[in-house]
Amino acid sequence: MSKYILELKGITKTFPGVKALDNVCFQLKPGEIHALMGENGAGKSTFIKIITGVHQPDEGEIYFKGEQVVIDNPNDSKKLGIAAIYQHATSYPDLSVTENIFIGHEYICPQTKRLLWKKMNAKAQEYLDELGANFESTTMMKALSVAQQQIVEIAKALSANAEVIIMDEPTSSLTTSESEDLYRIAESLRDSGTSIIFISHRFEDMYRLADIVTVLRDSKYIGTWGVNEVSNEDLIKAMVGREITQLFPEKKRVLGKEILKVHGLGKIGYFSDISFTLRKGEILGLTGLVGAGRTELCQAIFGIHSYDKGHIYLEGSEVEINHPSDAMQLGIGYLPEDRQAQGLILEWGLEKNISLSALDKISRNGWLNKKEEIKIAKRLADKVNVKARSVFDLAKQLSGGNQQKVVVAKLLTADLKIIILDEPTKGVDVGAKSAIFEIMTDLAVQGYAIIMISSEMPEILGMSDRILVMREGRITAEMTGEEASQERILEAAMKKTA
Amino acid sequence: MSSVNIQTEKKFSLQTFFFQWEWLLLLIFVMINIINAHLSPYYLNTFTLLDATMGFLDKAFIALPMAFVIIFGDIDISVGSTVALSSVVMAVLYNAGVPMYLAMLACLSVGLICGFINGILIVKFKELSAIIVTLSTMILYRGIAYIILENQAAGGFPQWFSFLGWGYIKGIPFILALFAVTALVFAFLLHKTTFGRKVYAIGNNAVASRFSGVKVDKMKVIVFTLTGFMTAVASLFLTSKMGSTRPNIASGYELDAIAMVVLGGVSTSGGKGRMIGVILSIFIVGLLRYGLGLINVSSQIVLIIIGLLLIVSVMISSLNIRMGKSKE
Structure with missing residues (x-):
């Protein structure tokens, strides 16, 4: 025995x-x-x-x-x-x-x-x-x-x-x-x-x-x-305690002026008393355990869910966002966590997927211009380096990393100022990960403000200029990229409720 | 720059060209015409053919927007009742002294409102499926029609009103001419506009559509309202053809319209189908009914045959999907 x-x-x-x-x-x-x-x-x-x-x-x-x-x-x-x-x-x-x-x-x-x-x-x-x-x-x-x-x-x-x-x-x-x-x-x-x-x-x-x-x-x-x-x-x-490899591009960005300010945002049962700011060219890491309210908070900013309390200011003036189309009009884009269910139409080709969030760009008085659609799709797919045979390849035929790049390309069709990425590297391999990080850095250098939700410590530490940690619907810590450490983040994410 | 070159040209493939549902429909269409021609020596005669279209094209006006509804993955089974209610309202108003053109306007408005109510209910009560909502309004609208007219007939419309159903313009039935224009408009709307693109997007993945900024709820309300409106148009034609109305008219219209759409290759699970298929199958169902009428087949048998046709077509299209899947 x-x-x-x-x-x-x-x-x-x-x-x-x-x-x-x-x-x-x-x-x-x-x-x-x-x-x-x-x-x-x-x-x-x-x-x-x-x-x-x-x-x-x-x-x-x-x-x-x-x-x-x-x-x-x-x-x-x-x-x-x-x-x-x-x-x-x-x-x-x-x-x-x-x-x-x-x-x-x-x-x-x-x-x-x-x-x-x-x-x-x-x-x-x-x-x-x-x-x-x-x-x-x-x-x-x-x-x-x-x-x-x-x-x-x-x-x-x-x-x-x-x-x-x-x-x-x-x-x-x-x-x-x-x-x-x-x-x-x-x-x-x-x-x-x-x-x-x-x-x-x-x-x-x-x-x-x-x-x-x-x-x-x-x-x-x-x-x-x-x-x-x-x-x-x-x-x-x-x-x-894993080693952080050279996965992350160097941070050498100049931060611009404040573009987004969230003040006292709350939704009963999900998050409460959330205040933070975001600057142009900044990558703000938002971390915490799964279920800490990160996704709900960002979806509220994007207009998927409503919020009960608080204010959102964009470039100094208060805005009201009731629907994703409002957010996109204001220049806020969101890359959903579940790209297959929320980000893509798997049965569609790349060109239609990419143009879906920018239909008014490829149309005149409601009439689709399919040539323009293909042109835009090709340009953006090349920009984020999607590996596909043609713009008509169905989304479901692509690998996870390439699917994610297509969703990123979709975001780029709109005139965005703020991009929210929810677990952008979930389920993609290391190669695609580093490609996505490179795109993010590029975007930040171009002046986009980026919020990145991630549960993965190394990418939070490797990518963020500033880090917010959430636990049980509240922000429990804010730190700059330099002062952050895995231990500090984990402590804030798991700290015992007093 | 990028080392991979993403092609922007669509490769023409004979296999995909011929592997389309519409070819099968065309085949069925031709076969039905051949059979009909054998059954009646008078069939292949321009006048008979044109005349035949008058018999079934009223329903076709419902099938066109129904295609949009089914591409959403929804369904509207209240259309038969909407036909009855809008027709009854028109007859009662006219008989109460309202001018005919105003009564006709009222008919269209009733259809519009019925469709709008369907749309709002479906959007506001997400836990109820479209079939449950429209089942309820199907009973409701029919019930109101009975209350308004009780179990009587109403008619006595002005002479010119019968032109809608029976009139000819330059040798072409008015209803056929209007249907041709309307079908073209709907085909363009579905395939060439952002509106149509959004309909497909919602039918494929409503969540992803919403995340992409498509106003899913608004689109649904618009399409259901449009369905109600077009149903009222069908009601005008049907009432004109019959010359009078009763609260029990157009029962089973929803089934015919849905059959036309599904046979046309529009998947009930949403997101797929083309207008050309729907238009072909409108004529298939219509001419099939006409042919069976030529040899005096009872209407119950006609229903059985249409039912079988529907089952076979759904079976073939699901086979189609499976074959497509196994190719990957």
């Missing part, structure tokens, strides 16, 4: 164009709470999906209780006794707690195939009592708070006889006291011999709960430490 309940060795997983996991190892003892940490995109999610059978590793071995196993699908992992609880509970809101707990493994009368609801309700209540829940097993799922739904998820894991429970950012939407309840439950599960893999961005979760911590970075295994043996600084260094 192995001393580990779950052991993964040399796990490698490649998706088209991206190595998501590179030779990752992990060991989990029975009755242990093991924290898994790393930046966004470090490979944590893929790693969890390997354990739960959503993805299969290209290389590497998985041992469960000392025996080598193959986990081909989520059912296999369930049978082994592995359960995952996700950030957003994946429940059925219109069913009862009992139904949610027993879905997939109901008690069925062997003769009549009748569902034994009484028995299930009683058993569900037993689990809930064990977990100290303050609601009945017959309650509708949608009547519960997020914290209560998580307790149901844990009960579900128990009912499936899970010996390994994975919790993926369980505390991210809980209040402090709810988190405390969750800690207590996790501890009692540990004491009864269940192993827990705990993923969190919050250091306090880890210090409060975990015995041992494993760090992933850039798809690689960095190390495993006892929680009490490692300092906060060392841990942060382990999480972010």
Whole structure:
């Protein structure tokens, strides 16, 4: 019998164009709470999906209780006794707690195939009592708070006889006291011999709960430490300490006068009290964890969403933006995060995609001038160096990086002053990344003001003249490119709520 | 500068040229004419052919804007009821002493308003799909028509009004001449203007269109209002042809109009289709009905045949899409 309940060795997983996991190892003892940490995109999610059978590793071995196993699908992992609880509970809101707990493994009368609801309700209540829940097993799922739904998820894991429970950012939407309840439950599960893999961005979760911590970075295994043996600084260094390569062009721009001023902008539930300024020729990095409100803020400035409070001033005069077309008229462009769903019409050729945001430029009194369209498309596609055979190539045929360049070309059709880029390098390879950075620098030199939303530390540090850090809908830090460091940014992004 | 040279010339490919839905439609169109000619010795006669068009072209005025609606990925099934309501309003006003031209204007206005209401509801209540909204207004508009006229007929229109449905200009039926002009306008609108480009953009990806500054909601309201207006035009022709009106006229018009559009190669999932296909299929459906009428096929059987034609055409077009996909 192995001393580990779950052991993964040399796990490698490649998706088209991206190595998501590179030779990752992990060991989990029975009755242990093991924290898994790393930046966004470090490979944590893929790693969890390997354990739960959503993805299969290209290389590497998985041992469960000392025996080598193959986990081909989520059912296999369930049978082994592995359960995952996700950030957003994946429940059925219109069913009862009992139904949610027993879905997939109901008690069925062997003769009549009748569902034994009484028995299930009683058993569900037993689990809930064990977990100290303050609601009945017959309650509708949608009547519960997020914290209560998580307790149901844990009960579900128990009912499936899970010996390994994975919790993926369980505390991210809980209040402090709810988190405390969750800690207590996790501890009692540990004491009864269940192993827990705990993923969190919050250091306090880890210090409060975990015995041992494993760090992933850039798809690689960095190390495993006892929680009490490692300092906060060392841990942060382990999480972010990669070398910044020559990916970024030199910053030698002259900043112009102030062009955008946002004052006290707020939208209930998304962001509040946001004030900042932006100058011509400046690249302003906007960072923070996923869900900190960065995208919502920028989409409010672009007119996709409304805001409840505050003012936006453009070149000194207040403006009102109710629709993206208003923003574009004023000279504000936005490159959306999800280029396939929000930026492009995949079934269309480059020429139509590029001209869509500038139809009035290629038309007279509403009549399209297709020659002009092709000319503009060709000029802009060349400008951002799109690699395509012809301007009629369909957007869906291009690689991710080239698609992104087409979306950038689209922005350039309008007479913009301010360009907001939302995760401009998401899912593109290194070559395209450096090309996009070069374009950005070019644009800034030409006098465009740029806001770049990014979760990737190196590009925030490498590109920005000034950096804003957001957490939970507020700006928690502002620093210049020179004074910024990964540690400072991470601290501001993850700082414990007072 | 850039080392890659992006071509700006479209390469002509025989395969893509012949791999178009419209060729199949043309084939069906020719076949129907051959069959009809065999069924009736009088069919291939200019007068008969022109006369035949008078029978079905009223619906065609609905099919044209319906193509825009379906390219959005939406649908409007309230058009049959709109025909009835606008027609009934016109008849009642005329019989109450309102001059005919004003009553006709009222007819067009009612259509416009019905379409506008559809558009506003669809835009304001995004959780309701167009089919649910127009299903409700289909019942609503028909219901109002019944309240206004009860289950009676109204007519007695002036003599000149019948010109719309039955009149000729220089040997060409007035309705055919007007349809030709209107179809041309709609084809240009869809293919040659920024308006048409935006319609396709919204049908393909409404979110990306909005992010690109296209006023999606405004476009939808305009197109649904236009559909209502054109439906009222169809109502004028139908009422003129019949000489009187009832609240139950034009039932099933929505299905014929939608069938014409879908058979014409416009995908119900939005974003695809051309006006030429729609125009061809208007004549296919119309002449098919005419031919079946020549051999006294009952109207129920006609519906079955049109239904089958629709199923086959949808099947072929989905096959088309799959073949196109597998080529990549």
